[in-house]
Amino acid sequence: MSNALERGLSALELLAGNAAGLPLQQVAETLGIPPSATHRMLNCLVEQGYVRQEHQHGNYILALKVVSLALKHLSQSSLVDLARPVLERLAGLSGELVRLGIVDADRLVWVSKAQGSRSGLRYDPDAGAEAKLCCTASGLAWLSCLSNEQALELVYRQGLAKPGEYGPNAPITVEDLLARLQRARSLGYATADESFEAGAAALATAIRHPQQPGAIGVISIAGPSVRLTAERMEALVPALLEAAGELAATSLDCVSKLSVMTSTQAPAP
Structure with missing residues (x-):
């Protein structure tokens, strides 16, 4: 990959995490690029329509062209349309937020959701976010679904949770993380209670391709921990597993194209 392309992609990733945009100097300092080179790079991205510059403060902001490319890809694969009825049915049954996450190389990205809670306390984080793998x-x-070695490699790449960084129950040691993975393997699903953020709980299971090892994605149910108790999560497990099986049986061949890892990783021992 050329140096210019690497810099451009890094700039897009940086701006994607800052909705209000960033000034040129901050982009340059964060990426470690001279201001003059940063200015040329950002101007090129502006000319191509991937970035726009705000007139009032001069901040550079990610343009909707990037989002439209992803949405166009998803619409052509029919992934969201195929999954939507399953997500909506599970959301209606659980009364909570149901999300579909897709494995994209070494990331897990939430691409679709259905909200089951119509009133009262709702848990509704932004869609399109990358899942924090460890918590x-x-x-x-x-x-x-992976071996311990493969799982730890991905976690180390993204970063293990630091004390106080996420929820009070987030695993902050490798031993704790591996114990949770083993429990998930034994049960066939994973749970999280105030591990990603305080006051939130979730359960999730992998969507496995019938003819490939590993997982092509996950389906999850998330909500306030005061409502989504351990007993309630256990009661929802059969419906969650049924939904995952339905998605796996659906024609989701397009999903494997989103992921490099699904065709190369071996199942966990």
């Missing part, structure tokens, strides 16, 4: 139910469900 979300979705992340643990995917990692449990």
Whole structure:
């Protein structure tokens, strides 16, 4: 990959995490690029429509063209349309937020959701976010399909949770993380209670391709921990597993194209 392309992609990733945009100097300092080179790179991205510059403060902001590319890809694969009825049915049954996450190389990205809670306390994080692997139910469900070595490699790449960084029950040691993965393997699903953020709980299971090892994605149920108790999560497990089986049986051949790892990783021992 050329140096210019690497810099451009790094800039897009940086801006994607800052909705209000960033000034040129901060982009340059964060990426370790001289301001002059940063200015040329950002201007090129602006000309191509991937970035726009705010007039009032001059901040550079990610343009909707990047989002439209992802949405166009998903619409052509029919992934969201195929999964939507399953997500909505499970959301209606559980009364909670149901999300579909797809394995994309070494990341797990939430691409679709259905909200079951119509009133009162709702748990509704932004869609399109990348799952934190070590402390979300979705992340643990995917990692449990891999060997310990493969799982730890992905976690180290993303970063193990630091004390106080996420929820009070987040695993902060390798031993704790591996114990949770083993539990998820034994049960066939993963749970998280105040491990990603305080006051939130979730359960998730992997969607496995019938003809490939590993997982192509995950389906999860998330909500406030005061409502999504351990007993309630256990009661929802059969419906969650049934939904995952339905998605796996659906024609989701397009999903494997989103993931390099699904065709190369071996199942966990």
